[in-house]
Amino acid sequence: MQNRLKISTVKNNISIFVKHSISTQEIYNNDGELFKHFGNWIRKQNLKDADLETELNWFINVFNKISNRDFKITETLQKSFSKQFAVGYSGADFRKAIANLYSSSPKNKWHLEQNFKFATPEYLLKEDNLNKYLNFKI
Known part of the structure; x- marks a missing residue:
């Protein structure tokens, strides 16, 4: 995600993250695990440098790119996104859930039969759908 945290904010929170991890x-087996966990952890810290509008624009751009559609931001979408963003989902989580929603896997039968008509940003962000498609097994 395009989180707009100032580098100083991130640096100031590294020592807190280290204490939390200890x-x-x-235990992290490699740098990838460490960076992924740190990114998720820092998003959950409710830091105010992140700009919800910028994040929502990033989300809708990624959604449109993956879906090959042209959705616009609505008030309903803003409210739904802010709820999911507050939970602490990462950009990678959003991207994976969108890709799984638009998967051509036979397990995604209903959306395939409907030609992805109902696969919208509002649908993905509704209730527990984001978590469902994040964990969707292709």
Whole structure:
């Protein structure tokens, strides 16, 4: 995601993350795991440098690119996105859920039969659908 946190904000939180990791006895096998966990952790810290409007624009651009459609931002979409954003989903999570929603896998039978007519940003962000498609097994 295009989180617009200032570099100083990130740097100031590294020591807190290290203490958190030690206290929870987190062990990382490689840099990729560490960076992924840090990115998810820092989003959950409710830091105010992140700009919801910028994040929503990033989300709709990624959604439109993957879906090959041209959705616009609506008030309903803004409200739904802000709820999911507050939960702490990462950009990678959003991207994976969108890709899974538009998967041509036979397990995605209903959307395939409907020609993805109902596969909209509002649908993905509704209730627990984001979590459902994030964990969708292709």
